Amino acid sequence: MRTTQLYAPTLRETPAEAEVVSQKLMLRAGMIRKAAGGVYTYLPLAWRTLRKIEQIVREEMDAAGGQEILMPILQPSEIWKETGRWAVYGEEMFRLNDRHEREFCLGPTHEEMVTALVRDEVRSYKQLPLMLYQIQNKYRDEIRPRFGLMRGREFIMKDLYSFDKDEAGLEVSYKKMFDAYTRVFTRCGLKFRPVEADNGAIGGAHSHEFTVLADSGESNIVYCTKCDYAASDEKAELKTIVAEKEEPLELEKVSTPGTKTIELVADYLKVSVEKTIKAVAFQNEKDELVLAFMRGDHDVNEVKLQNAVGAIALRMADEEAITAAGGQPGFMSPIGIKKGTKIVVDATVMDMYNAVAGANEKDMHFIHVNPKRDFKDVMVCDIRLVKDGDPCPHCGAPLKMTRGIEAGQVFTLGTKYSKPLGATFLDENGKEKPLVMGSYGIGVSRTMAAAIEQNNDKDGIIWPRAIAPYEVIVVPVNAKVKEQLDMAEKVYETLKKEHIDVVLDDRKERAGVKFKDADLIGYPLRITIGPKTLESGIIEAKIRRTGEVKNLTKENYVEGVKEILDTL
RNA sequence: CGGGACGUAGCGCAGUUUGGUAGCGCACCUCGCUUGGGACGAGGGGGUCGCAGGUUCGAAUCCUGUCGUCCCGACCA
Secondary structure (H helix, E strand, C coil), rough: ECHHHHHHCCCCCCCCCCHHHHHHHHCCCCEEEEEEECCECCCHHHHHHHHHHHHHHHEEEEHCCCCECCCEEEEHHHHHHHHCHHHHHHHEEEEEEECCCCCCCCCCCCCHHHHHHHHHHHHHHCCEEEEEEEEEEEEEECCCCCCCHCCCEEEEEEEEEEECHHHHHHHHHHHHHHHHHHHHHCCCCCCCCEEEEECCCCCCCCCEEEECCCCCEEEEEEEEECCCEEECCCHHHHCCCCCCCCCCCEEEEECCCCCCCCCHHHHHHCCCCCHEEEEEEEEEECCEEEEEEEEECCCCCCHHHHHHHHCCCCCCCCHHHHHHHHCCCCCCCCCCCCCCCCCEEEEEHHHHCCCEEEEEEEEEEEEEECCCHHCCCCCCECCCCCCCCCCCCCCCCCEEEEEEEEEEEEEEEEEECCCHHHEEEEEECCCEEEEEEEEEEHHHHHHHHHHHHHHHEECCCCCCCCHCCCCCEEEECCCHHHHHHHHHHHHHHHHHHHHCCCCCCCCCHHHHHHHHHHHHHHCCCCEEEEEHHHHHHHEEEEECCCCEEEEECCCHHHHHHHHHHCCC
16 A cells, blocks of 8 residues: 555644544544544544454454354344343434334344344254354444544444353353453453453353553453452452451440531541441432442442342432431431331441441431441441452452453353243253353454554554554655655565555655654554665664664565564 | 533634624645655635524624534532
């Protein structure tokens, strides 16, 4: 490819709408253009990278036993009604009607579709296990599409579904996919971590997220500094912190005027925040009040809480709901709350002694609260959100918190979809059973964005070689010097014959312009043909990531380029 | 959904308060000059000022509506 032909309009200035690095750089590098909120056109450079990622994914899925198919984007409502998700999915689903007023949606995912497909064809355990996948656009009408390709409304995803005859088979399929994902992200040249994740309402055995490490990421993950434990912050289990034992004193109500926050109470009563118990009030989807109680300095993990009370959704509670249950916003504790209210107390709270908690009266708190003695009718479990430095649940070493981008997720589905859709088979004993399923996704377009979030500097993108749109750019310093251009042409043609993805910058631009564009687009290797080449046969190879320049010669540059590429 | 802001040339912005028929930088085209990190000079093309109504002799500017874009709000009550 020649830059005079390449449709990659680079921008010197960043469009005002761009929020994150990947979006800014992709817009500037002429890789993407926005068509509507959260909807983008992929220009040639982006499309090449996407196809490279897809190809890696495809090879690994095939190697793990997957078979590629292509299901429709346009899906009939019937199958979604069978699983109940037509109602549950809500506003996030793009819905439309055909001319006969039949209802359809643009597929946000394909569990229904693939299960419906398989139920008609799979009859016997002899046809199992089966793994089907596709690489295709997905549609989700996000409330707030943001961050360019990171959270779009249309995006490319690889989704694979496994079908097994039993849980043991599912375990095998799951492990295969876990390993395949590890290879995919490794081959893409990304720094990532598989972390234990919550699979919430789905309730399968387990789930892992593959998180590409980047400070700009949206998801928080923790990993152990000693063992190999790693989890998303939603999932991270936490051991109960047992406070130093004290002789329980008698419960006492004290006046604490105006102390609506934990900090104010602690300050007013001259106790540390660790000696206080705070309340966070939620309402579930049925508007029932759910009260969570935490140590003053701890945060609620809403996902854990949601799982604990079996709620589908939680939101902050209205003041009316709190008062109706006998609570007083700002001064709440389980003591004196109306019977029947759902109360969840974090396990750590139960091991506190002589603590401070609200008295459910304005400007009043209890002191000498001993939860084991004073809290009645409460559910106790771990509902704490992990913090940097918390002890690892496996080995106790401090956990480290970091940010990342969720690029892939694997999870077990069990019979959640096969049962309602009636996808069954006959086992060895002629008994009809529902298929045991797993679901495995990779956000392909998001992986591209994540790669940029992880690999960039002030000058632009730094592509890992495996997913770079082109691996090498050949730049003649002065295209008006015929000898330079001829030499550049020769190098370009030679590398092309060696099956290296190479671009020739044949524009009549000044060197600076060409260098800036090459850095912005992020070709892993830049070959410069200049006066030095003509005078002494030196061909410069500059590594984008390190800035390191290697002098190759007219004679050996092909080998040299290959050697360098192999290290990128 | 609630609150806030913005929409003027491909991109970044000024002009709007105080109405008088649109400007700057970059990009683009031509010529000259220049060529190892986004040169310089001269000349040029491009905008129904998001859209639709209204007020006015006259609207980018004032009013109403609408569409779009972006930001903030979602735990310590």
